[in-house]
Amino acid sequence: DTGVSQDPRHKITKRGQNVTFRCDPISEHNRLYWYRQTLGQGPEFLTYFQNEAQLEKSRLLSDRFSAERPKGSFSTLEIQRTEQGDSAMYLCASSLGQRPDYGYTFGSGTRLTVV
């Protein structure tokens, strides 16, 4: 499978715990994006990387959230001290270049449930 891969697909955690999600982009894609999607809403942009550099962070990305993309390959999104409001689908996408139609591909997401 040469698409965008996200792991895990589902995560249930207790409030206050830390969680980490992983995204493996399409190998030649230099841009990687994280989005969050709550029930009934469209995805909301969180942050994006060009290679290993994190170029933009949304106001939605509080200080409990951190994203990394070491060596410009896979990326991780960590949420510390999870809250019930963090329950959502976390989507990763990757692209070659800066125009969305340059192979802008989404993964299937990680569904987080905070109990």
Add this chain to the structure above:
Amino acid sequence: DAKTTQPPSMDCAEGRAANLPCNHSTISGNEYVYWYRQIHSQGPQYIIHGLKNNETNEMASLIITEDRKSSTLILPHATLRDTAVYYCIVSNSWGKLQFGAGTQVVVTP
């Protein structure tokens, strides 16, 4: 990025054409119109995009009005597998997509 307005839902009969409208009256000259769809429990899937001219690919056709303030996505022969939420997005060239609530399309037999 300009905002878009879409109807919250629409139904379509299998085999018929589905015409999905989108208003983007504040679109600027360098912004493209993109359409994505999201089938339940999957990530969004790119469908088509355009700047000024009408576009067609194997999935759909995109009709953009001359003043670029609105567009229509056409699924020529809807199938049950086309049931999804369809998002119309207006964006400049740098890759961050701002999704609205989209249109829930239900294709019925």
